[in-house]
Amino acid sequence: MSKRLKWFIAFDLVITIILLGVYFAPLGEQRPAISTEGDVLVGQALLQTGGCVACHSQVEGPAMAGGPRLATPFGDFYAPNITSSSTFGIGTWSLAEFEAALRQGVSPDGRPYYPAFPFASYRSLTDADVAHLYQALRATEPVEQPSVDHDLAFPFNVRLGLKPWRWLFATTQSLAIDQSSELGRGRYLVDAVGHCGECHNPRNSLGAFIPPYLGGSAQLPGGFEAPAIHGAALLARDWDAEDLSYFLADGLLPDGDVVGGSMVEVIEMGTRYLNKADRDAIAAYLLSLVPPQR
Ligand code: HEC
Numbered sequence: 001m002s003k004r005l006k007w008f009i010a011f012d013l014v015i016t017i018i019l020l021g022v023y024f025a026p027l028g029e030q031r032p033a034i035s036t037e038g039d040v041l042v043g044q045a046l047l048q049t050g051g052c053v054a055c056h057s058q059v060e061g062p063a064m065a066g067g068p069r070l071a072t073p074f075g076d077f078y079a080p081n082i083t084s085s086s087t088f089g090i091g092t093w094s095l096a097e098f099e100a101a102l103r104q105g106v107s108p109d110g111r112p113y114y115p116a117f118p119f120a121s122y123r124s125l126t127d128a129d130v131a132h133l134y135q136a137l138r139a140t141e142p143v144e145q146p147s148v149d150h151d152l153a154f155p156f157n158v159r160l161g162l163k164p165w166r167w168l169f170a171t172t173q174s175l176a177i178d179q180s181s182e183l184g185r186g187r188y189l190v191d192a193v194g195h196c197g198e199c200h201n202p203r204n205s206l207g208a209f210i211p212p213y214l215g216g217s218a219q220l221p222g223g224f225e226a227p228a229i230h231g232a233a234l235l236a237r238d239w240d241a242e243d244l245s246y247f248l249a250d251g252l253l254p255d256g257d258v259v260g261g262s263m264v265e266v267i268e269m270g271t272r273y274l275n276k277a278d279r280d281a282i283a284a285y286l287l288s289l290v291p292p293q294r
């Protein structure tokens with residue numbers, strides 16, 4: 001065998017081993033148990049403001065029993081039944097399994113979730129908020145109805161194909177956001193609970209986030225376009241803190257028009273359930289992003 005061929009084979013072997021490693025490496029990590037108890041009422045508010053209701057429920061259907069079609073360039077996703085049904089929902093899940101799903105994007109049997117489920121934002125939810133959400137979902141009426149299968153084109157329908165993607169782009173490290181100031185609270189609501197960046201951050205062709213932070217995206221599910229919402233862009237479009245805070249409750253733009261696209265559901269099923277202090281905090285945080293950062 002020529003020296004060159006030997007090198008070639010060795011190189012191929014190394015690549016194959018790396019690929020196999022990526023495929024079979026376990027996702028997620030064992031984390032210390034969450035010690036807080038969780039409060040159903042606080043959790044119900046979070047289900048609303050976190051957008052869980054919007055994605056996981058049909059408008060006329062029972063809460064959390066499975067959501068409407070989410071059309072993306074990769075195919076159609078349907079958020080599953082996450083009611084307390086033991087057969088079709090997550091009634092048998094432990095808090096640790098729920099934590100791994102929500103903050104690490106890993107199912108109880110170790111499979112990666114698609115990033116259509118915004119765990120990349122929820123990774124920064126606090127332990128207490130994870131526990132509140134868990135208790136609120138346990139308290140839902142069990143709905144005995146199977147989830148709808150996603151309708152994805154090859155190769156996106158191969159769930160294991162997510163592993164290299166996850167390895168390259170996804171991080172499950174919490175941003176550990178300090179919420180003691182108004183700006184900190186605003187950042188937590190924008191980055192973790194409200195997952196605003198899932199729609200307002202630009203992405204590359206592989207669906208990974210790219211800078212500038214909150215710089216807008218033209219490739220949203222349903223063909224919508226989300227404008228830049230960092231302070232520099234908002235100020236240029238005549239927003240002030242008060243307008244922004246009310247916008248998150250009523251959808252009114254500074255020129256008196258009403259917002260459209262998927263932002264309608266974000267407000268109607270989500271941010272309008274925030275109290276005024278929280279809406280003010282989001283407004284203050286967004287307007288502080290001048291010039292755009294990260
Ligand atoms: C943008 C839409 C969207 C939002 C918002 C969303 N989800 Fe989901 N969720 C999904 C999709 C899609 C899946 C399925 C992912 C997959 O199959 O890989 C999913 C899966 C899940 C699962 C796993 C269920 C299972 O049977 O494996 C849980 C648990 C979950 N979501 C909880 C939540 C909670 C709690 C919230 C709010 C904090 C939330 N989701 C917000 C779209 C969403």
Ligand code: HEC
Binds near residue numbers: 227258260266
């Ligand atoms: C599901 C995707 C989605 C999410 C999540 C989302 N947005 Fe939007 N947003 C949009 C779209 C699409 C528009 C443009 C609507 C239109 O064309 O009228 C928009 C518009 C806006 C506008 C109006 C900007 C302008 O000048 O017209 C603001 C402000 C805004 N979003 C803030 C937020 C905040 C804050 C969050 C997080 C709490 C958020 N959005 C989460 C999709 C989203």
